[in-house]
Amino acid sequence: LDEMQVRDFSAAEASLHEAERLAPDDPRVHANLGTVYVRQRRLADAEGPLGRALALSPDNPYALTLLAHVRQRRCAWEGLAELHARITRLLAAGSDDAYADFNAFALLAMPTTPGQQLAAARRFARGLAPALPVGRPDVSFASGERxxxxxxxxxxxxxxxxxxxxxxxxxxxxxxxxxxxxxxxxxxxxxxxxxxxxxxxxxxxxxxxxxxxxxxxxxxxxxxxxxxxxxxxxxxxxxxxxxxxxxxxxxxxxxxxxxxxxxxxxxxxxxxxxxxxxxxxxxxxxxxxxxxxxxxxxTRLPPGPPPSRAACGLPEEAFVFCCFNNAYKILPEIFAIWMRLLAAVPESVLWLLDTSTEAKENLRREAASAGVDPQRLIFAPRVGVGEHVARNAAADLFLDTYPYGAHTTANDALLAGLPLITCAGDTLVSRIAGSQLTAIGLPELITTGFAEYEALAVKLATQPGLLKSYRERLAANRRSTPLFDMxxxxxxxxxxxxxxxxxxxxx
Structure with a gap:
C-alpha cells in the first residue's frame, strides 16, 4: 500500500476498511489491515483482522506468522503452540498461496530450523527478483583511489x-x-x-x-x-x-x-x-x-559508578536474575525455566524490560499460574542507551532467551560487567550471545540444552563465590580480549x- 510506504498509517487504515467493505472475502485485505495495526503497535486490534484472514485462507503463511508474532509480543500464549505447529507443517509441505509469504523475521523467534528459515527466505526473495536478472555494475578504483x-x-x-x-x-x-x-x-x-x-x-x-x-x-x-x-x-x-x-x-x-x-x-x-x-x-x-x-x-557506557539497586527499583538483598530482551523472544518454555529458578532461589527476583502494559500483565499472570508471586517480576522502563547499559550492573545474572537470543542486549550486559548464560542451538539467532561469550573468554557460560541451562543458572545463583569469580574474570577480560577492542x-x-x-x- 502506498500509504504504508510513506508511513501514513491512518490513511492506510481508512483505505483498508473501505477495501474490507468492497471485498470482504479477500484474505489479503484483512492481513494488510492486521499489518497496519501491528505497525502502530495496536497488537490486540491486529488479532481480529488476522483471524479473519486465516478463516478465509487457513494456510496463509503471512497471516499465520504475523498472528504468532503478535501473540509473542503480547506474551499472550494461549493457542501459540498450535500456531507454531501449523507454521511448521506449512514450512514442511510448502505453501501454494501465490500472494503471501512467511514473515521471515518473525519466524526467527519461533521454533524453526535453519532449513526452514532458508526455505521461507527463498520464497520471500522470489517475490523481490526483477523480471530480468540485473548484472553486477563494473566498478574499479584507480591507483591511490579509496x-x-x-x-x-x-x-x-x-x-x-x-x-x-x-x-x-x-x-x-x-x-x-x-x-x-x-x-x-x-x-x-x-x-x-x-x-x-x-x-x-x-x-x-x-x-x-x-x-x-x-x-x-x-x-x-x-x-x-x-x-x-x-x-x-x-x-x-x-x-x-x-x-x-x-x-x-x-x-x-x-x-x-x-x-x-x-x-x-x-x-x-x-x-x-x-x-x-x-x-x-x-x-x-x-x-x-x-x-x-x-x-x-x-563509548556508550557512561563513566562513573552504576546506578544503585534502589534507583532501579530493585530489592537490595535479592538475587536479581534479569533479561532485557524484547517480549517476543520470551517463549513459554524458557519462561517456565525462569519460574523454576525463582522457586529454587529464595528471595530472588526476575528483572525484565517493560515493553508494554499488556505484556507485563500477561507475564505476571503466567507467573501466578506457575505458583510464583507476580510481584517478584520487576519491570524496567525504557530509558536512554547509556542509562540502560549502566543499569545492567545492578543485576546478578542475565538469562538469555531461546531460540532468538540476546544480541545487542548481550553486548550491553557484558559491557556493563554482568555475566550471562545462553543456550546455543543451530540457528544463527540462537548463537550470537555465545559468540560474544567466546570472544570475551567465558565459553563456560554457553549451554546447548534447557536442562544444562537451568542447572547452570541454579549453580551460579546458589554459589556466590563462583558467580563472583565470573564477574571478576569478565571485568578483567573486557580489557584484554577481542570483544570490546574496537x-x-x-x-x-x-x-x-x-x-x-x-x-x-x-x-
Whole structure:
C-alpha cells in the first residue's frame, strides 16, 4: 500500500476498511489491515483482522506468522503452540498461496530450523527478483583511489544497529576507505543523528526515493561494497539490493539469518555463530571475522559508578536474575525455566524490560499460574542507551532467551560487567550471545540444552563465590580480549574488505 510506504498509517487504515467493505472475502485485505495495526503497535486490534484472514485462507503463511508474532509480543500464549505447529507443517509441505509469504523475521523467534528459515527466505526473495536478472555494475578504483563502501539502512537513529556499528564507522581508516550511508528512513535529529552523519563522508537521505532511484544513486556513486543492514526487518527496503547496485553486497547485523537471495554475496559472521556444518543453509558465502561478527560502540557506557539497586527499583538483598530482551523472544518454555529458578532461589527476583502494559500483565499472570508471586517480576522502563547499559550492573545474572537470543542486549550486559548464560542451538539467532561469550573468554557460560541451562543458572545463583569469580574474570577480560577492542575490530574489518574486493565476485 502506498500509504504504508510513506508511513501514513491512518490513511492506510481508512483505505483498508473501505477495501474490507468492497471485498470482504479477500484474505489479503484483512492481513494488510492486521499489518497496519501491528505497525502502530495496536497488537490486540491486529488479532481480529488476522483471524479473519486465516478463516478465509487457513494456510496463509503471512497471516499465520504475523498472528504468532503478535501473540509473542503480547506474551499472550494461549493457542501459540498450535500456531507454531501449523507454521511448521506449512514450512514442511510448502505453501501454494501465490500472494503471501512467511514473515521471515518473525519466524526467527519461533521454533524453526535453519532449513526452514532458508526455505521461507527463498520464497520471500522470489517475490523481490526483477523480471530480468540485473548484472553486477563494473566498478574499479584507480591507483591511490579509496575503496568505496556503502551502508544502507532505515536505522540510522537510536537503534541497536547504531549501538553496534557507530564506533566502527568512526574508526575505519579514511586514507583507505570512503564511506557512504544511504538512509532509507528519514534520518534522526539530535545528538545521535549528528554523530551518525559525522561518521560518514557522505550521508544521503534517500527516504523519499523509489527503489529504482536509490539503486541508480548507489551505482552513480560507484560503491564497491554495499552493506544491507536491514535484511527483512521492519522498514527494510530489500528490493534495492535485488537491483544489484554494487558489485559486492553483504547481509550484515540487522537480520541474523540467510536472506535466500542470489544477489547477496556474503553474510558477515564468525565461526561460532555460523559453523561450517550449517553453511549449507545460507545462500550467502560466510565472511568470517576472526573473533566475532558484532562490533560495539564501547563509548556508550557512561563513566562513573552504576546506578544503585534502589534507583532501579530493585530489592537490595535479592538475587536479581534479569533479561532485557524484547517480549517476543520470551517463549513459554524458557519462561517456565525462569519460574523454576525463582522457586529454587529464595528471595530472588526476575528483572525484565517493560515493553508494554499488556505484556507485563500477561507475564505476571503466567507467573501466578506457575505458583510464583507476580510481584517478584520487576519491570524496567525504557530509558536512554547509556542509562540502560549502566543499569545492567545492578543485576546478578542475565538469562538469555531461546531460540532468538540476546544480541545487542548481550553486548550491553557484558559491557556493563554482568555475566550471562545462553543456550546455543543451530540457528544463527540462537548463537550470537555465545559468540560474544567466546570472544570475551567465558565459553563456560554457553549451554546447548534447557536442562544444562537451568542447572547452570541454579549453580551460579546458589554459589556466590563462583558467580563472583565470573564477574571478576569478565571485568578483567573486557580489557584484554577481542570483544570490546574496537581498534582491533576496525583493522580486521578493513582487512576483510580489502581481501574480498581483491578476490572479486565469488563463484
Amino acid at each position: 575503496l568505496r563502501i556503502g551502508f544502507a539502512s532505515s536505522d540510522f537513529r537510536s537503534h541497536a544497529t547504531v549501538t553496534l556499528m557507530m564506533e566502527l564507522w568512526e574508526r575505519i581508516d579514511r586514507r583507505r576507505f570512503e564511506l557512504f550511508a544511504y538512509g532509507t528512513l528519514a534520518p534522526a535529529t539530535g545528538a545521535v543523528g549528528q554523530r551518525v552523519e559525522r561518521a560518514f563522508e557522505h550521508f544521503i537521505d534517500v527516504s523519499g526515493d523509489t527503489f529504482d532511484r536509490i539503486a541508480t544513486r548507489i551505482r552513480e556513486d560507484r560503491i564497491g561494497i554495499l552493506f544491507d543492514l536491514n535484511g527483512y526487518t521492519r522498514n527494510a527496503r530489500p528490493a534495492i539490493f535485488a537491483l544489484r547496485p554494487a558489485p559486492l553486497q553483504i547481509n550484515a547485523i540487522g537480520f541474523q539469518a540467510t536472506l535466500g537471495t542470489t544477489w547477496h554475496d556474503y553474510i558477515l559472521t564468525d565461526r561460532f555463530s555460523l559453523p561450517e556444518p550449517l553453511q549449507r543453509f545460507y545462500t550467502e558465502r560466510p565472511l568470517y571475522m576472526p573473533h566475532m561478527l558484532y562490533p560495539s560502540d564501547t 581498534a582491533r575490530y576496525a583493522r580486521d574489518f578493513e582487512d576483510a574488505m580489502q581481501r574480498i574486493w581483491t578476490a572479486g565476485a565469488p563463484n
